[in-house]
Amino acid sequence: MARECLAALPQRRAHVAAVADRALDVAGPLGLEGDLLEAAAWLHDIGYSPPIAVTGFHPLDGARYLRAAGADKRVVNLVAHHSHAVVEAEERGLAKNLLVEFPYDDTLPHDALCYCDMTTGPDGQRMTVQDRLVEIRERYGPDDVVSRFITKAEPVIVETVERIAGRLDASVAQSK
Template sequence: MGLIEESQQLAERLVEPLGRRWKHVQAVALRASEIADAVAPSEQATLVAAAWLHDIGYSPDIGHTRFHPLDGARYLKQEGWAVPVVNLVAHHSGARFEAVERGMSTELDEFPFEDSPLLDALVTADLTTGPGGESLTYDERISEILSRYPVDNPVHRTWIKAAPILRKSIERTEARLSA
């Protein structure tokens, strides 16, 4: 079984019981497949695998800190997954900003952050896909996130700070796809 198939099976086991989140994960994986040309051919399977796995930390079976990027990455590391996949899950879609808001930066530092085309592409796939799997623009996705969380919530505070920075990830991915 290949990396993508293994990722899909694990995501299905951990995320499908979460309902709507499973629709989001499936759509993010599909979107990652569609934009895979934004990364090197040797990294395309890693991108799609990380897309399948990016939200496994929401599973109550593995979510111990209630910070899903950290919980997902710790689980994958413990299970012996490839370091690039683990680190992408740890740092997907602004996790470093949310870690600051939650006082968990030290814990997230366990996983090296690499600003790369691979991370940009994962951010693009995640942040152009709505919570129910619908295709959204980046601006629509950020508005949707902000509308779900009250202003005093760490997630809301994260996106106020992270949105302009992560917009650049989307722009870089789009530029790579156009090149």
């Protein structure tokens, strides 16, 4: 579904493919269902697809589309809230819509998806969370709603990525 919906957006498709690869790498060490995390990773940016984009807020548009298509509710919720999307929803005046339609559950899969998304660049390259945040601000420009969201959400995004990195490091150390 992601490949088809994002066919007109090759850079976005490269990003989601790399996020999905990353999801497969981290799911096992984190004790998560690989299929769930991989599916959410493939679909997290589907709301950018022109036929799906209604509000211009891709997490909400993508989640609505997936819900209508009958996707697994856990995947839909992960897409709706990926990478602390509620902060951007607040900037756009859509937080109530997001939270009423897709109640947030503070779970490890949300953190893992944020980690995968925020350590993968727009072309699929791996990068640090700090470099990713800079890249997003530069791509959108200082006055864009996405840049404002990234600036507000930066502390929680960095904390999330560091928490997952710590769990991954502990998992590697434990397996030795």
